Amino acid sequence: MRCFYSRRSGSWATVGCCSPGMRNPSRECENSVRRGPSALTRPRAANKHGERGGEGRNAKCKMKNEKYRTIHGIPKHSPFFILHFAFPPVLVRARPQEPPEMSLRHRVLQAALAAWMLCLAFWPATCPAAAAEKPRLVVVVSIDQFPFEYLERFRHNFSPDGLFLELVDKGLVYSNCHHAHAFTFTGPGHASLLTGAYPATHGIIANEWYDRATDKTINCVSDKDAAIVGDDAAGGISPRNLLAPTVGDVMKLESAGRSKVFGIALKDRAAILMTGRAADGAFWMHKNMWVTSKYYRSDLPGYLRVLNESGVAKQQAGKEWPLLLDRAKYADHRPDNSPVENPPDGFGRDFPHKFAAADDKKYEGQFNVSPFANEYILLGAERLMQYEQLGRDEHVDLLCVGLSPNDLCGHAFDPYSLEVEDMTYRTDLMLGAFKRAVDAHMDGRPWLLVLTSDHGIAPNPLFAADRRLGAKADPLGKKDELQAKIDAALARRFPAPFGAKSYVQKIENHQVFLLRDQPALAGENYVTAQQIVRDVLVEQPSVAVAATRNDLIAANGQTDILRSLARAFHARRSGDVLFVMQPYHVHVDKTGTTHGAPWRYDTHVPLIFYGPGIERGTVDRKTHVAALAPTVSRLIGMPAPPASDEETLGEAVRR
Ligand SMILES: [Zn+2]
Structure with a gap:
């Protein structure tokens, strides 16, 4: 039929x-x-x-x-x-x-x-x-750092020509959907979207993490054996650190390689971790140029080389980023020229932002926080879709698109800035045009659009403190001070470490790594040392929760926050004691902001399905974003990724 x-x-x-x-x-x-x-x-x-x-x-x-x-x-x-x-x-x-x-x-x-x-x-x-025909093409758009509340707070200014109103009105909206792992960073978020698994399984515990074996911090997509095509001098990149298969990996397996799987984003980790190890290609931006990794192929596709040579990514040079709408239409959270903002060098804190000259080193950073970088990513995605002939035959294809500039903009200016608001309106319009391009390309053939995000964002802590939210900037003070407290507590129980100044090997990504091969920490002493560190941490006013690796291995069935920490804990890669800061306690000095906590402002993101056979509606039940993976698999008639940990979303697959 x-x-x-x-x-x-x-x-x-x-x-x-x-x-x-x-x-x-x-x-x-x-x-x-x-x-x-x-x-x-x-x-x-x-x-x-x-x-x-x-x-x-x-x-x-x-x-x-x-x-x-x-x-x-x-x-x-x-x-x-x-x-x-x-x-x-x-x-x-x-x-x-x-x-x-x-x-x-x-x-x-x-x-x-x-x-x-x-x-x-x-x-x-x-x-x-x-019963609907299966989609021939699945397009997953992840807007990097896009909390669900943007769809509500900015809704009054969304355009009929944009995508967001159409999705909210006609799509299936999961309005209470969360990332369920504790450390809500870009790498873990994007890895969870299409593996359906958590860092505990897919192994992407952070964007970078301390590797005990090499005593070095490694990037979540670093791979010395996979050089960047066109820049051998840059560090190698590949999906090899991803330990769980994705929806795309299973598509390649089930279709005998005939399904095409591609990722494209400004950030390498977004393009790579959404698509997986078996993808046909992942493309990202490096020095304002499209690049890929020799893991996938030895050259860049012609359609992206043409874009590189066209200089489109430099077309903002010397121009301005003005407000899209009348100033009076924007929320009035604070003056535009706010001291809590941390713009790229030479870009200024207030509108209009002026771009540097094309040959100026400042240009790349300025372009990447601007909406025009999104336009460029979507242009690349459109070309990819057309030249790779996605969605044109009976084998379902997958295109993952990562709009990373929203994240860079949010980090620099914070979610209550005019910049993020303007970025959101422009993203809406650009995505509307992109959807029309996919519609035209598909020419009536069914396709599925999924819109989501890898994490939300906290407000700048000084701005939040000004709003009496009990916020705190730089909440743990200097790492040396925290380490001194831990050292003092351990010294009361253990002799001085052998051949080292401290039992603490590293404090990074909300984790304390102990020198566990020290003779004094053998056997049960290792467990005792973890408990001592945990107790020091929970005494810090800014720490909400701390747990040892033993706590986390046994965490199933306990509180949500412990479960989220357990999902974030990987037995070979993670530290010995993990901790969560209090809400609005943000690891920035005075300006800018960041994410990475299990609190709702960081976890709550959109998850919207839109396409043939998808009933419109809103689901307010609490759901997890990782359910995206088994749900898309079900919609395209494929087995779910093997490590996926969530139930299929029943409303989306009711056909
Ligand atoms: Zn991100």
């Missing part, structure tokens, strides 16, 4: 189903041009405009498609077109006069037609034929 869809006023609508025997000429035409990623991305094939061979063939197909849009004078997307083929003897054959006695076949056909019409009348509740 196949169903056709047409977009009416921007919404999906089932218009009918055809018989299994009916051939779909437009689909056959598309299949005929599929040649796999290697042929389509071969750089030699691109001319100076970035166009490739096969355009003539596409043009022929287009003509064929035009021809099939009307058959026998009946528009293809009309229910009558479907009826015409499903019941040709009844509807088409000329019968000037009914015979006195109808044949049995005729009666059966008439009864079937009546039942079918009845079904249509009560669709979708009663008609099994209304």
Whole structure:
């Protein structure tokens, strides 16, 4: 059974189903041009405009498609077109006069037609034929650092041409959806989205973490054996640190490699960790240029090289970032020129922000916090979708898009700034245009859009303190001071460490690492040392919760906060004692802000599904973002990623 869809006023609508025997000429035409990623991305094939061979063939197909849009004078997307083929003897054959006695076949056909019409009348509740066709393309858009409350606080200024109003009005909105691991950073968040697993399993415990074996801090996507294509001098990058498979990895397995899986973002970790180890490609920005890793391929696809050479990423040089709307339409949280803001060098704290010259080193940082970088990412995503021919055949494809500039903007200016507000309005418009581009590319074929985020954000602590929220900047003081307190407590129980100044090896990412190979910490003493450190931590006024590795290994069934810490704890990678700061106690000095706590301002993000067969509505039940993975898998008829830890979201898969 196949169903056709047409977009009416921007919404999906089932218009009918055809018989299994009916051939779909437009689909056959598309299949005929599929040649796999290697042929389509071969750089030699691109001319100076970035166009490739096969355009003539596409043009022929287009003509064929035009021809099939009307058959026998009946528009293809009309229910009558479907009826015409499903019941040709009844509807088409000329019968000037009914015979006195109808044949049995005729009666059966008439009864079937009546039942079918009845079904249509009560669709979708009663008609099994209304089951939606599976999406051919899944587009997951993660807006980096995008708390759910932005959809509400800024809603009055969203544009009818943007995406957010359309999603909120017509999509399936999970309004109480949270990241459920404690340390809500970009790496763990993006890894959880499409593995459905937590740092405890996927191993991405932070953006960077201290590696005891090498005594070095490693990046979540660093890999010395996978150089960046086009910049051998830069450190290598790959998904090898990701320990759990993604939705995309399973798609590659189940489709014998025919499904295409791509990621594109400003940040490497967003593009890589959403797509996984088996992806066809992940692309990110490095020095204002699109790059990839030799892990995926030895060259950059022609369509991205063309963008690099076009200089589009430098087109803001010397220009301004002005407010999109009248100043009076913005929330008035504080003066634009606020001392709590920490803009990139030379960008200023108030509107309009002026970009440096193209050859100025300051330009890259300024461009990356601006909405124009999002426009550039979405342009790259659009080209990728078109040139890789995503969604064009029966094998479902996956495109993961990471809008990282929202995060950089939020860190610099804080969530109550004019900059974040303006960035959100512009992101809305850009995503609206992007969705229209995907609609045009898919040309009526079903596709699924998922909008979400890797984490939220805390307000700048000085601004929050000014609003009497009990906030505190730099809440633990200097690491040396905290370490001195821990050392003093351990010294009361253990002799001086052997060959070292302290039993504390590292304090990083809300974790204390102990020198556990010290003779004095052998056996039960190691557990005792962890407990001593934990007790020192919970005595600090800014610490909300602290737990030892033993606490966390046994944490299932305990409080939500302990469970979130347990999900954040990886037995080989994490420290010995983990802790959580009090709400609004933020690790910044005076300016800017950050995220990384299990409090709602950091965990609460949108999760919205939009596409054929997805019922519109709002679900207020508390859910976890990691449920995205098994839910998308279910929607595309694939097994869920093996380590995924959450239930499928029932409302989204009810079809
Ligand atoms: Zn992030």
